[in-house]
Amino acid sequence: MKKILFVNRQAPFGRSYAKESLDALLAGSAYDQDISVLYSGDGVFQLIKEQQAKSIGQKNIAATLPALEMYDITKIFAQASALNTRGLTAEQLAIDVKLLTDTEIATLTQNQDCILSF
Amino acid sequence: MALHIINRSPFQHSALSECLDVISETDILVLIEDGTYASSKPTADEDKLAHIISSGRAYALREDLSARGIVAQTHVINMDEFVTLCTEHNPIQSWF
Numbered sequence: 001m002k003k004i005l006f007v008n009r010q011a012p013f014g015r016s017y018a019k020e021s022l023d024a025l026l027a028g029s030a031y032d033q034d035i036s037v038l039y040s041g042d043g044v045f046q047l048i049k050e051q052q053a054k055s056i057g058q059k060n061i062a063a064t065l066p067a068l069e070m071y072d073i074t075k076i077f078a079q080a081s082a083l084n085t086r087g088l089t090a091e092q093l094a095i096d097v098k099l100l101t102d103t104e105i106a107t108l109t110q111n112q113d114c115i116l117s118f
Numbered sequence: 119m120a121l122h123i124i125n126r127s128p129f130q131h132s133a134l135s136e137c138l139d140v141i142s143e144t145d146i147l148v149l150i151e152d153g154t155y156a157s158s159k160p161t162a163d164e165d166k167l168a169h170i171i172s173s174g175r176a177y178a179l180r181e182d183l184s185a186r187g188i189v190a191q192t193h194v195i196n197m198d199e200f201v202t203l204c205t206e207h208n209p210i211q212s213w214f
Contacts, residue, residue, distance in 0.1 A: 105140040
């Protein structure tokens with residue numbers, strides 16, 4: 001079993017990274033690997049609960065996030081400093097995430113076999 | 119020890135500064151494509167980057183430097199050496 005970290009650093013709708021990351025994540029969960037997910041930088045914008053992406057003809061990224069648990073993806077992290085910088089609090093997020101300091105992110109990164117960047 | 123690859127200009131993108139926020143003391147940094155613009159001039163992240171350069175943990179790709187006319191303060195490596203570094207470090211994280 002490999003330790004794989006999905007790193008999401010892009011805001012949800014400007015580009016297709018967020019959707020592609022979720023697709024890869026859900027597909028990847030079928031292979032019985034040790035998966036973690038990190039939202040950092042602008043990636044934390046993907047977590048905002050009150051998304052109404054219909055108004056721009058897209059699907060809410062945040063609506064898919066609660067499904068992660070059903071796929072046994074439970075190690076979900078967000079960069080605390082990124083939330084702070086963007087004026088976001090944990091209450092505004094669509095799912096429970098564990099907030100990590102930059103130092104904790106460094107450790108998380110080093111402990112992986114593989115990193116997929118989105 | 120992780121290897122971090124940056125391919126964006128530090129003057130237009132936050133890829134480098136976000137990487138510097140979470141890089142470990144034993145990790146190395148490889149600047150490629152427009153990321154090589156970080157290898158000569160100090161940026162907003164001058165201190166952290168300068169520390170990584172002075173501790174010998176920063177590399178820039180020769181082809182990309184010469185194409186852009188940049189003189190690097192980092193180690194300068196060719197494509198083969200880049201591949202070797204990739205085989206010697208794990209995990210590898212791309213910042214773009």
